Amino acid sequence: MIKVQNLIKTFDEKTVLNDISFEVNDGETLAIVGFSGSGKSTILKIICGLLEEDSGTILTSEGDIAMVFQYSALFDSLNVHDNIIFALRERKELRKLYTEEDLDKIVEEKLKLVGLEGVEDKYPSELSGGMQKRVSFARAIVTNPKTILYDEPTAGLDPISSTLIEDYIVRLKEETHAASIVVTHQMSTIQRTADKVLMLYNGKCVFQGSPQEMCEQGNEYTKQFVTASLTGPMKMLTE
């Protein structure tokens, strides 16, 4: 479960998040959509503790919080194998649980899940952007987290890899019953993975509802988003 109430965050006098509230139950996925710079990544970073909120309350279930970073953030001094098992090797309470063979098996299994094989010994700089994204996906879920945050998990992927990741987000949710948030710009990702949608504009929440409501009823904001129209209440050039 993720529960966010009256979240406010300001960067140097610019209010990026202005009174945001939402709730994601276990086994549910929330999609957050909105313009570039509307504070989507900031919400995720506040939930996983990388940024401090100015005010508001954030509650998550006990257990690990995983995050798939927008730009992968793979460790470039480690190869794919070591990237994936980073948490298992570096965390004291997890280190004792696995032998080297276990770890190899985990890596192989996770890589297969994200549709990669035989890249264990490669370094991040030797992979394409989309492959890096998938490795970072594998790295994030290795500790069986109870809360999963995806920052644009399918951006920069070809449609087939996107579908693979989307299916996996759904499968993971069903298997682990985790609460997840997906930040995305893609309608396909919303439709395949999300149970709810939250739309941000200028620091405010302008829509909250199911993907179906978003497409069928919605309001002028969602209509503009769905049709990707230039005319509507949202203006690209907000200062």
Place this chain on the structure above:
Amino acid sequence: MEQIRAYLKKSATYQLIQILEDGLEDFLTTFGEITIRGLSALKYILTFKINWKEVLEQSARFGVSSLPITISIVSMTSIIVAMQVAGEMVKQGGGNYVGLLVAMLTVRETGIIMSGFAIISMIGSSLASEIATMRVTEQIDAITVLGVDPVRYLFVPRIIAGTLMMPPVMIIASTCGILGGGVASTLVSELSYKAYFSSVWSGLFIYDIKVAIAKAFTYGFTIALISCTCGYIAKGGAKGVGIATTKAVVWSFVAIVFLDLVFSIAFFF
């Protein structure tokens, strides 16, 4: 009123105060960060939460890869000193003191301080830019989210390596320096090797060597800590990495010279 305010804001005094304020704030935050990270790294070190494999890798970086440059810089300093004084001292009948002077100067000051400078420019800068790059590409955020303390993962092995490798580097470099001074002295004056080295022995004091080793431990620790911290608090993109690297080098240089002053006052006066 508004116009006056705008005018005053452009005035040199206002701008100077602004610069001072920003500078002081930056100084205090950096100093605070270095202290806090240093303390939390010490906490891990004292409870032996150490990844020895990583320590070994970082030690190779500190000790082995920097050695050629460190040796060259320290040796050249000693050679320059010997060349400058040997001729004149032999002429004035002080030939017996050339070795003593070179040895004492190298052990007390130039050996350690020049090694420090070499390590700062080679290793300190690379530590800072490495960690700053990890910061601006969110790799440090990723470490945190994966439940690992970046101070334990990044700082501890580098600080241990810096602390442990600095003394051997300094000792090797200083030895080369004293030998180099001998070669230089015999080349520029009538001094014999034998005379030089017997006077070297009279200039080597156990006490000085102990202080030099204590300095080496301290400087190694300081350089690694400052460089890691400056990288860790980097902000922004490529420019931030550049700023962090410069900061690490400048802060380390000043810290080393300052500590050297403290050591000199504490142990030789």
